[in-house]
Amino acid sequence: MTSNVSISSAEKGILIVLSGPSGVGKGTVCKALRECSSDIIYSVSATTREPRQGEVDGVNYFFKSREQFQQLIEQDQMLEWAEYVGNYYGTPRKFVEDTLASGKDIILEIEVQGALKVKQKFPEGVFIFLLPPSLTELESRIVGRGTETEDVIRSRMSVAVEEIALMEHYDYAIVNDQVDLACQRIRSILTAERCRKDRMVSKIQHWMAEVKK
Amino acid sequence: MTSNVSISSAEKGILIVLSGPSGVGKGTVCKALRECSSDIIYSVSATTREPRQGEVDGVNYFFKSREQFQQLIEQDQMLEWAEYVGNYYGTPRKFVEDTLASGKDIILEIEVQGALKVKQKFPEGVFIFLLPPSLTELESRIVGRGTETEDVIRSRMSVAVEEIALMEHYDYAIVNDQVDLACQRIRSILTAERCRKDRMVSKIQHWMAEVKK
Numbered sequence: 001m002t003s004n005v006s007i008s009s010a011e012k013g014i015l016i017v018l019s020g021p022s023g024v025g026k027g028t029v030c031k032a033l034r035e036c037s038s039d040i041i042y043s044v045s046a047t048t049r050e051p052r053q054g055e056v057d058g059v060n061y062f063f064k065s066r067e068q069f070q071q072l073i074e075q076d077q078m079l080e081w082a083e084y085v086g087n088y089y090g091t092p093r094k095f096v097e098d099t100l101a102s103g104k105d106i107i108l109e110i111e112v113q114g115a116l117k118v119k120q121k122f123p124e125g126v127f128i129f130l131l132p133p134s135l136t137e138l139e140s141r142i143v144g145r146g147t148e149t150e151d152v153i154r155s156r157m158s159v160a161v162e163e164i165a166l167m168e169h170y171d172y173a174i175v176n177d178q179v180d181l182a183c184q185r186i187r188s189i190l191t192a193e194r195c196r197k198d199r200m201v202s203k204i205q206h207w208m209a210e211v212k213k
Numbered sequence: 214m215t216s217n218v219s220i221s222s223a224e225k226g227i228l229i230v231l232s233g234p235s236g237v238g239k240g241t242v243c244k245a246l247r248e249c250s251s252d253i254i255y256s257v258s259a260t261t262r263e264p265r266q267g268e269v270d271g272v273n274y275f276f277k278s279r280e281q282f283q284q285l286i287e288q289d290q291m292l293e294w295a296e297y298v299g300n301y302y303g304t305p306r307k308f309v310e311d312t313l314a315s316g317k318d319i320i321l322e323i324e325v326q327g328a329l330k331v332k333q334k335f336p337e338g339v340f341i342f343l344l345p346p347s348l349t350e351l352e353s354r355i356v357g358r359g360t361e362t363e364d365v366i367r368s369r370m371s372v373a374v375e376e377i378a379l380m381e382h383y384d385y386a387i388v389n390d391q392v393d394l395a396c397q398r399i400r401s402i403l404t405a406e407r408c409r410k411d412r413m414v415s416k417i418q419h420w421m422a423e424v425k426k
Binding site: 128129131134135161164167168170171172173174184185187188189191192193195196197200201204207 | 341342344347348374377380381383384385386387397398400401402404405406408409410413414417420
């Protein structure tokens with residue numbers, strides 16, 4: 001009468017995009033997440049800058065020549081890219097797509113504008129915005145970096161506030177009050193997304209087929 | 214320049230509805246959740262049956278006369294109700310609404326049809342469907358209850374499969390393979406829902422207002 005087949009797990013992975021204003025601590029949270037989450041793959045960026053000592057191609061970055069990078073842009077093989085201090089940086093589409101196709105979840109840590117570009121290409125991704133506990137706290141983190149003048153700080157805070165306004169395009173917002181709590185929230189969001197009805201329906205479709213036999 | 218005001222928490226609570234087919238273990242999961250989650254309020258049902266020894270009005274049930282219960286139905290004060298073995302059972306709207314208004318999250322453990330009635334009145338609720346690990350496992354749990362004949366078991370399985378098809382109206386589906394894992398998944402869903410962008414936007418609205426000053 002009933003099928004002995006249980007929940008299937010053959011399913012595409014989930015793309016998680018972690019973003020937020022400069023100074024909010026995206027890198028720190030992502031590093032901590034990496035240490036406690038072996039089930040998430042971390043996207044590797046491409047760059048045209050020279051490898052530093054110890055950096056490994058395909059691990060720290062995909063190192064590309066300017067010509068290679070420009071070709072990847074032309075072939076729509078970059079989910080997003082930007083030029084910074086004379087070098088290109090970007091997210092190769094292939095690594096992300098291959099990871100998702102293998103059923104593994106992948107996380108991109110990326111600045112706010114880049115994340116919105118990724119959203120155009122992967123609207124089904126899970127977009128998480130990292131918030132400071134308060135604007136004062138964000139300001140003190142920016143000041144705390146050291147040598148910035150008051151004008152630079154004011155300008156960076158102004159950019160940060162504009163970036164926070166872009167949070168409306170995201171699915172979730174989490175407060176980075178403590179790094180371990182922020183990590184737990186991201187893990188909870190991933191667990192919840194894995195339990196979304198649409199994902200689960202496709203996993204038990206064979207039950208219904210079996211019963212109808 | 215910046216506000217010292219941090220994230221505000223003055224916000225309505227979240228309504229969580231836990232449902233699933235008969236025999237899946239809703240009661241067991243809800244009891245375990247209760248033991249590990251002091252931050253969630255458990256909805257108290259109303260009934261016309263007599264209190265059993267030790268049962269306290271407003272704790273185990275709201276005990277009502279048939280006249281009182283019928284009046285509550287007429288006044289649209291029951292989110293859902295059903296008659297079972299000559300007695301009314303239902304979910305009083307006021308207790309749920311008062312809890313949500315106080316900012317606390319509330320969970321309803323309820324059968325599948327009742328949950329869909331609640332959804333008509335609270336579409337913003339978070340509807341979680343509890344699944345067995347397999348149909349065979351569900352069947353053996355129903356058989357395991359003891360004295361049912363083969364006809365009764367077949368009929369109950371048929372109802373269960375019809376109920377599982379109603380999962381499409383829910384937001385999430387979780388597998389009750391282990392009670393503690395099911396509890397963790399519900400806790401993760403609650404954490405994720407608390408981090409939904411729309412909820413968070415309303416919490417930081419005063420930041421934007423402050424910056425514009």
